[in-house]
Amino acid sequence: GAVVSQHPSWVICKSGTSVKIECRSLDFQATTMFWYRQFPKQSLMLMATSNEGSKATYEQGVEKDKFLINHASLTLSTLTVTSAHPEDSSFYICSTKRKTPDKYSTDTQYFGPGTRLTVL
Amino acid sequence: GQNIDQPTEMTATEGAIVQINCTYQTSGFNGLFWYQQHAGEAPTFLSYNVLDGLEEKGRFSSFLSRSKGYSYLLLKELQMKDSASYLCAVMDSNYQLIWGAGTKLIIKP
Numbered sequence: 001g002a003v004v005s006q007h008p009s010w011v012i013c014k015s016g017t018s019v020k021i022e023c024r025s026l027d028f029q030a031t032t033m034f035w036y037r038q039f040p041k042q043s044l045m046l047m048a049t050s051n052e053g054s055k056a057t058y059e060q061g062v063e064k065d066k067f068l069i070n071h072a073s074l075t076l077s078t079l080t081v082t083s084a085h086p087e088d089s090s091f092y093i094c095s096t097k098r099k100t101p102d103k104y105s106t107d108t109q110y111f112g113p114g115t116r117l118t119v120l
Numbered sequence: 121g122q123n124i125d126q127p128t129e130m131t132a133t134e135g136a137i138v139q140i141n142c143t144y145q146t147s148g149f150n151g152l153f154w155y156q157q158h159a160g161e162a163p164t165f166l167s168y169n170v171l172d173g174l175e176e177k178g179r180f181s182s183f184l185s186r187s188k189g190y191s192y193l194l195l196k197e198l199q200m201k202d203s204a205s206y207l208c209a210v211m212d213s214n215y216q217l218i219w220g221a222g223t224k225l226i227i228k229p
Contacts (some may be wrong), residue, residue, distance in 0.1 A: 016135075043165070043207070043219045043220060043221040043222060044219045044223065045219075046208070046216075046217075046219075091160075093162045095162075100168045101166065102167075102168060102175075102177075104151075104168055104170060106151060106170065107166075107211075107215065108153055108165055108168060108170060108217075109217060110165065111162035111163050111164070112162055112163065112164040113161065113162050114160075116160075
């Protein structure tokens with residue numbers, strides 16, 4: 001079953017408004033969550049690494065004042081897109097660090113279902 | 121720089137076998153992952169390779185050659201539901217996942 005949920009699944013908003021996306025770890029206390037963005041027919045792009053109780057680590061080129069990340073508990077991280085513009089329209093996906101269900105039991109990432117953001 | 125290459129798109133026939141290749145150049149190596157992503161959905165974990173050789177999991181197998189910087193995902197007895205994008209990702213020396221652009225696999229009846 002799903003181990004990571006996201007809400008909302010999709011959102012349409014007007015340019016200039018802010019949008020909050022929630023990412024929940026359903027059955028696991030996630031000290032680390034990741035936020036990705038994916039444009040059509042392109043690869044996943046890591047935006048930031050969210051650590052519970054501390055500031056997120058942003059990738060180069062990602063504006064931390066525009067994409068606010070809050071990881072206030074071990075099961076919830078939020079991404080707020082502030083003053084959204086049409087170029088922010090994308091598929092936003094969060095993931096948690098989990099162990100692979102095989103003999104290696106190594107760290108990998110399990111993804112939420114994603115949030116499709118459309119900014120008009 | 122770090123780079124992962126995989127074909128953009130492949131087409132195969134239902135019931136057949138298809139091999140999706142992935143080559144990588146990364147700063148360090150801590151394993152290679154394959155994910156499946158259906159259109160409009162998030163990726164789901166398929167397999168992990170850290171040692172050379174073949175890992176088999178049902179209809180799917182994944183192979184790794186660290187000396188060649190090469191991996192492939194082999195899908196047997198293709199079904200229409202296997203139509204998806206397949207993402208190759210490498211964990212580098214900092215334990216960060218470096219993602220390929222994905223290979224869109226189209227299955228025809």
